[in-house]
Amino acid sequence: MGAASQDVAGTVRALFFDTFGTVVDWRAGVAREVADFLRRHGLTGDPERFADEWRARYQPAMEVVRSGKRPFTRLDVIHRENLDVVLAAWGLNPEDFDPAERDTLNHAWHRLDPWPDSVAGLRRLRGRFFIAPLSNGNIALLANMAKRAGLPWDAILGAEVVRAYKPQPSAYRDTAEVLGLRPDECMMVAAHNDDLHAARQVGLRTGFVLRPTEHGPAQTTDLAAEEPWDVVARDFNELADALGC
Amino acid sequence: MGAASQDVAGTVRALFFDTFGTVVDWRAGVAREVADFLRRHGLTGDPERFADEWRARYQPAMEVVRSGKRPFTRLDVIHRENLDVVLAAWGLNPEDFDPAERDTLNHAWHRLDPWPDSVAGLRRLRGRFFIAPLSNGNIALLANMAKRAGLPWDAILGAEVVRAYKPQPSAYRDTAEVLGLRPDECMMVAAHNDDLHAARQVGLRTGFVLRPTEHGPAQTTDLAAEEPWDVVARDFNELADALGC
Numbered sequence: 001m002g003a004a005s006q007d008v009a010g011t012v013r014a015l016f017f018d019t020f021g022t023v024v025d026w027r028a029g030v031a032r033e034v035a036d037f038l039r040r041h042g043l044t045g046d047p048e049r050f051a052d053e054w055r056a057r058y059q060p061a062m063e064v065v066r067s068g069k070r071p072f073t074r075l076d077v078i079h080r081e082n083l084d085v086v087l088a089a090w091g092l093n094p095e096d097f098d099p100a101e102r103d104t105l106n107h108a109w110h111r112l113d114p115w116p117d118s119v120a121g122l123r124r125l126r127g128r129f130f131i132a133p134l135s136n137g138n139i140a141l142l143a144n145m146a147k148r149a150g151l152p153w154d155a156i157l158g159a160e161v162v163r164a165y166k167p168q169p170s171a172y173r174d175t176a177e178v179l180g181l182r183p184d185e186c187m188m189v190a191a192h193n194d195d196l197h198a199a200r201q202v203g204l205r206t207g208f209v210l211r212p213t214e215h216g217p218a219q220t221t222d223l224a225a226e227e228p229w230d231v232v233a234r235d236f237n238e239l240a241d242a243l244g245c
Numbered sequence: 246m247g248a249a250s251q252d253v254a255g256t257v258r259a260l261f262f263d264t265f266g267t268v269v270d271w272r273a274g275v276a277r278e279v280a281d282f283l284r285r286h287g288l289t290g291d292p293e294r295f296a297d298e299w300r301a302r303y304q305p306a307m308e309v310v311r312s313g314k315r316p317f318t319r320l321d322v323i324h325r326e327n328l329d330v331v332l333a334a335w336g337l338n339p340e341d342f343d344p345a346e347r348d349t350l351n352h353a354w355h356r357l358d359p360w361p362d363s364v365a366g367l368r369r370l371r372g373r374f375f376i377a378p379l380s381n382g383n384i385a386l387l388a389n390m391a392k393r394a395g396l397p398w399d400a401i402l403g404a405e406v407v408r409a410y411k412p413q414p415s416a417y418r419d420t421a422e423v424l425g426l427r428p429d430e431c432m433m434v435a436a437h438n439d440d441l442h443a444a445r446q447v448g449l450r451t452g453f454v455l456r457p458t459e460h461g462p463a464q465t466t467d468l469a470a471e472e473p474w475d476v477v478a479r480d481f482n483e484l485a486d487a488l489g490c
Contacts, residue, residue, distance in 0.1 A: 076425065130392065140425045143400040147375065155388040156400040160423070178405070180321065180385045 008187070008205055008230045009243045014179055015125055015207070016134035016157065016172075016199075018190035019142060020112075021214040023122075023133070023151065027051050029112035037105050041097075048216060050086065057082040062136060062165045072163040074138035080106045109137070110144040115211065119150050121236020124245040132157040134175050134188065136165050167198030176204070189239065193226040200227070207231040207239055253432070253475045254488045257450055259424055260370055261379035261402065261417075263435035264387060265357075266459040268367075268378070268396065272296050274357035282350050286342075293461060295331065302327040307381060307410045317408040319383035325351045354382070355389040360456065364395050366481020369490040377402040379420050379433065381410050412443030421449070434484065438471040445472070452476040452484055 020026045030051040038045055061078045064070045083106055084094035094102065125131055133142050133151075135158040143156045159165050162174035176186045183203030190196050191211035200206050206229040212219055225232045233239040265271045275296040283290055306323045309315045328351055329339035339347065370376055378387050378396075380403040388401045404410050407419035421431045428448030435441050436456035445451050451474040457464055470477045478484040 130388070132388075139400060139402075139406070139423050143375070143377075143424070147399050154392050155384060157384075161384070161406060178384050179388070 006244065009128075011184060012129065012187045012205055012243075013185045014130040014132065014176070014181055015187050015189055016132055016175060016204070017122075018166075018188070018192060018195050019133045019135035019137055019145070019158075021211055022189065022191040022209060023118050024112035024114050024145065024149070025214070026055065026109070026112050027214065027216060030054060030108050033105055033108035033111070037101075043092075045090065050090070052215070053089065054079070054082055054086050057085060058136075066165050066168055072160075072165075074140075074160055075109075075136055076106065076138050076141055079109055107144075110141050111148055112145055114149045114151065115235070117235040117237050119152070121240050122152055124240040125236070125243065126152050126154065128243065128245045130154050130179065132175075134158050134166070134172070166195060169198065169202045172199045172204055173202045187230065192222055196229055197227065200229075205230045207233065207242075209233050209235060209239055253450055254373075256429060257374065257432045257488075258430045259375040259377065259421075259426055260432050260434055260452070261377055261420060261444075261449075262367075263411075263433070263437060263440050264378045264380035264382055264390070264403075266456055267434065267436040267454060268363050269357035269359050269390065269394070270459070271300065271354070271357050272459065272461060275299060275353050278350055278353035278356070282346075288337075290335065295335070297460070298334065299324070299327055299331050302330060303381075311410050311413055317405075319385075319405055320381055321351065321354075321383050321386055324354055352389075355386050356393055357390055359394045359396065360480070362480040362482050364397070366485050367397055369485040370481070370488065371397050371399065373488065373490045375399050375424065377420075379403050379411070379417070411440060414443070414447045417444045417449055418447045432475065437467055441474055442472065445474075450475045452478065452487075454478050454480060454484055 017023055027048060031047040034047040034050045038047060061082055065073055083102060087094045122131060132153050132155045135142055137158060138160045139156050142158060145151065146153050146156065157175050157178065159171060161178060162171055164171040164174065172188065173183060176183050184205060187205035187207050188196055188199035189207040189209060191209050191214060196206040196208060208225045208229040212223055215221065231239060231242045233242055262268055272293060276292040279292040279295045283292060306327055310318055328347060332339045367376060377398050377400045380387055382403060383405045384401050387403060390396065391398050391401065402420050402423065404416060406423060407416055409416040409419065417433065418428060421428050429450060432450035432452050433441055433444035434452040434454060436454050436459060441451040441453060453470045453474040457468055460466065476484060476487045478487055
């Protein structure tokens with residue numbers, strides 16, 4: 001491990017992980033359950049495109065909360081509203097589908113599979129650091145995902161605990177404060193440069209992990225570190241190596 | 246397992262645990278660190294009495310928050326204020342002790358040992374249920390305790406997540422809601438009849454676990470179930486038996 005990594009590993013006590021895309025493969029997981037849904041109803045269409053369109057409505061819907069136009073609303077509710085919007089955009093009437101079935105499909109976001117290195121890397125990192133998700137996912141979503149996938153978190157943190165959506169500064173700052181830590185004792189780990197940029201703005205350390213197929217084989221974003229992050233790694237095992245675990 | 250327990254085990258999906266006294270032995274853990282503190286300063290006194298006096302100030306201090314006279318304040322802060330009060334009651338000037346040393350002593354509440362059956366019982370229960378603390382302890386306290394003691398929680402829930410102190414109804418109701426569950430899909434597990442009484446008032450199932458030495462060998466309270474709780478057990482293994490784990 002380099003001198004910079006050693007210095008960081010000596011100061012940092014907690015690692016906070018972005019979840020969708022960084023720890024789990026949301027696109028494949030959502031597409032899998034969308035494919036079942038379409039098949040069950042004799043519908044055709046590309047389930048990965050459906051997943052992409054569902055995901056595309058995530059930031060705009062959270063922005064309504066971030067801007068103060070809507071009180072804090074957990075992501076399960078936002079995902080559920082957006083599901084109906086996407087169904088309509090596909091020319092389908094949401095009301096033609098049983099609400100319980102739509103709720104079940106909405107919970108596809110609770111049943112995402114980790115990237116192949118995620119669990120092994122987290123287990124190593126947990127031996128030295130306090131580890132928790134700092135995701136815009138709500139507590140039930142993140143906890144159900146962890147239980148199913150065996151993600152060994154020390155706590156389920158994130159937007160719902162601090163009532164703020166990333167990249168709002170308070171999402172990062174208040175999460176450190178919940179643990180009684182200074183920002184520089186915490187490292188944000190993400191596959192997204194913008195998440196790390198916002199975390200660094202409030203004093204957190206930063207770890208970039210490359211996830212070049214989060215958006216499928218033709219991904220064009222986040223294929224490289226765009227700032228000199230404290231650690232840059234190809235996967236969670238390389239992150240564990242870099243942090244001396 | 247009896248018919249009643251079978252019925253309950255079929256409906257319940259999450260178990261919420263009171264922590265201080267139910268999962269961990271707060272009295273012995275706090276007394277251990279108080280004994281070190283007293284010895285270091287050449288002071289005499291019964292460390293268990295100190296622990297009892299510190300704990301005795303817990304409910305009155307939370308009541309100020311519950312009554313609305315003080316905004317929600319995490320338990321680490323309340324414990325820290327009460328530490329100075331107890332030191333003063335012992336004829337000591339808190340200011341004579343380094344603030345960092347008092348902070349460290351305050352974190353004795355993060356380093357409590359589980360009862361001998363707690364970890365093994367929780368591991369069994371976790372195979373069938375979602376398990377989480379529903380404690381008045383704050384997130385850092387509960388998460389640090391869990392990491393040190395190996396308590397296998399699925400999430401760290403409790404007062405800080407829902408900004409309400411038990412036995413306020415919202416502490417129980419909102420915790421169920423965070424998980425997307427109905428109250429009757431959740432069971433409160435506690436060694437305290439009053440905690441279970443409040444949980445039952447808002448529709449949770451109830452599990453009483455006997456902890457006859459929480460307050461030391463001369464304990465006079467909570468030595469028996471005072472209402473017909475859904476499950477009554479002598480320890481967490483018997484609770485796991487009763488719930489078919």
